[in-house]
Amino acid sequence: NNIPIGSPVRTRAIINRYFVKAKKNLGQNFLVDQTAILGIVEAADIQPGDQVIEIGPGIGSLTEQLLLAGAKVFAYEVDDSLPEILHNELPKKIGDAPLDERFKLMLKDVLKANFKEDLAGFFDMDKPIKVVANLPYYITTPIIFALAESDLHFTSLTLMMQKEVAERLEAKPSNKEYGPLTISVQTEMNVKLALEVKSSSFMPRPKVDSAVVVLTPLKEKPAIKNRKHFIWVVKMCFSQRRKTLNNNLKTLIPDGDKRAALIKELGVDPRVRPEDLTIEQFIKIASNIPAK
Ligand code: SAM
Secondary structure, three states, rough: OOOOOOOOHHHHHHHHHHHHOOOOHHHHOOOOOOOHHHHHHHHHOOOOOOEEEEOOOOOOHHHHHHHHHEEEEEEEEEOOOOHHHHHOOOEEEEOOOOOHHHHEEEEEEHHHHOOOHHHHOOOOOOOOEEEEEEEOHHHHHHHHHHHHOOOEEEEEEEEEEEEHHHHHHHOOOOOOOOOHHHHHHHHHHHEEEEEOOOOEEEOOOOOOEEEEEEEEEOOOOOOOOOOOHHHHHHHHHHOOOOHHHHHHHOOOOOHHHHHHHHHHHHHOOOOOOOOHHOOHHHHHHHHHOOOO
């Protein structure tokens, strides 16, 4: 079958053949636009032999192109009606290799993944691993956190998500999208917005605009002694985004003189809002606040 899965004609045929009903509660919006799909494959810079974890293959639109680009794909999926469809609809052979040498599906919630254990035997764990996904949007942030905090070392995460979340990930200070999510991701990873995707590229169409973001681990991470404590302090500083830094710091540093001294040390006006601070300034604040 030469028509790609990620096209309106083929997706419609699959939907009819298997009585697929896209499950809203699982964030099922299937890609039917080859430009967008190949854009993701290109953003992830897939090379023959790459080891790729895919989250939520759906009916295989992205999976198919990852395989054809030469990747070995391990996929997590929760919908148990999909393995049969993937097995039947993905190409039987990729070059000379039978599909099951190149593709493995695990029916499991990715938030419950134990990557090292799950991948062993299929991936060479000494070699780099990429993550590529058109994410289920209802759990975009938990997935990003789970990947960032996991013990696997990824070379890149190429993720389609709601544009609004993508903007939060790449935001700069003094921008209304800048917040705890921005800071927790940017202290670990470099964030690049690779492409925007219209809702007409999906079947059914999501209600929001989408964007593809490429995250790569920072070579030099800022020195944060206690990450959990740091994130807690950042969240506290943002607890009332509209209020001044001085106000937000009141719970953390009840003593007015101490608060004034810290704000002076930061070299900022006490009336600035939390969103105006750089990551370095948040690190300085955290280092002045004892761990609970
Ligand atoms: N990759 C396909 C595509 O691009 O057309 C489907 C993407 S769709 C936006 C998201 C997929 O994630 C669905 O197939 C859904 O069943 C799956 N999914 C939802 N929750 C999941 C979870 N907790 N773990 C793994 N997959 C999940």
